[in-house]
Amino acid sequence: MKTRYTFPECAERSVLDEFILGCDIMAEIMAVIRQVALYDVNVLLAGESGTGKEMLAKIIHLQSPRAEHPFIPVNCGILSGMMFEDKLFGHEKGAFTGAVEQKIGCFESAHRGTLFLDEVAELPLDNQIDFLRVLEDFRFMRIGGNEMIEVDVRVISATNKDLKGEIKKGLFREDLFYRLQVIPIYLPPLRDRRNAIPGMVSHFLNQFEALYNKPKPVLHPEVIDLFVRYDWPGNVRELKNMMERIFIISTNKTIHVDDLPPDFLWHFRESTETMDLAEVRKKAETGAILEALHRARGDREKASRMLGISPRTLRHKVQKYDIRIDRIGGTFPDP
Structure with a gap:
């Protein structure tokens, strides 16, 4: 078992002050963080945008034995293809047009420290394969190079999407998901x-x-x-x-x-207008019809069965309330 690392107290304090606990949920998360930080396991942070995932990644880094080494953040949402490879792995001089000098990638820059991958769900599938290979043994070559480079890096990833849902859609590799999510941590919305x-x-x-x-x-x-x-x-x-x-x-x-x-x-703002019974009925029926049509993917017959009315009645209400097809995102076959 690794011994606890003594990190600079002022560095931890500044980040914790910014993050702010303030409730039992965050106190429980911080208890987990203090334990996880001691071990070199990959962590996947999930939560809505703005919940503080990068801040939490910094806290993990500051409370780990890697605290005195670099914390390198990478926004995966703006990278694809060779841009991704160049950002993470770097390139040699002359590797491509414009490569006038050698460039060190983020993996090398994060050596002995932490690499934070934000919006990891946005990585294109081709780049996911490249990244998975590096995670196997942390060895890679710069673009245009022939020398294998080894690094010692801890990986923390973050996403505001449901990665299991992305896997079902074929947009994210299952093997990469389990490689990144050794320890999953969910940050609740404010x-x-x-x-x-x-x-x-x-x-x-x-x-x-x-x-x-x-x-x-x-x-x-x-x-x-x-x-x-x-x-x-x-x-x-x-x-x-x-x-x-x-x-x-x-x-x-x-x-x-x-x-x-x-x-x-x-x-x-509170509405100063009063709705009569007809307006209340219109609002309620419109909402129910929209929901049924959405679930039925625009199939009027199926939607009418869900609502307990005839297709003819449904068609009448769609016309009466001026329910537009583009509000559903599909097309309706005529009954």
Whole structure:
């Protein structure tokens, strides 16, 4: 068993402060992280965009025996073909047009450290094969080279997609999936850890106060309440951006609800119009018809059976409510 590595406390503290625990879920995840970090196993981080997957990868790196060596992030979503090979493996001088000097790839740059592969689900299948070969023994050649290079690298990957679903679609190799997912860790969205939001808001305000050398405002409790109620589809990244926006634009010592950006307040706008029974029925029936047609892939007869009505009645309602084919993403055969 490996002994625990003593890493620089200030480095860990700065990253942990940015990540922020604030709830039991994150405390449980951090307990797992502290254990996993000690061993050179591949980790797959899953979660929505903005949940802090790269931040968590840095925490794993800082708490590992590799902490004093490089942490190299790679965005797989913008790489394909030779660009992928060049980014990860590098090239020799003269390997292709424009290769005027030798270039070291990310694998070599991460030697004895950690290679973080973000958006790994976006890797094209051909490149997945190349990458899988390297993961077998961590040996490769630069583009245009004939010398086998060996590296000592830990791999942490991240995705906001369901990789098992991508495997079923034939878009991701199953063998690569199991190679990357020795230890899977799921980061819940911010809406599933709302009690952490007040602490995050306070942290970001303190951070921007130091960054911009400007006194931080006080947020009225109603503002905090709105932040807790909001679903934050962009998660922690969206919350941080919102706090920076408020901090820079605000000139008041206290931020009230009316001081918040209109595009944010729009999400809490209540309709002043009242719907009569016909409107309520239209809304309910339209939703049910759209769902049935979607499940039936545009087959009206099948959809009508699911709804318990005749195809003729379904056709009448589709015309009555002006339900467009392009809202379903398919075509409907006439009954």
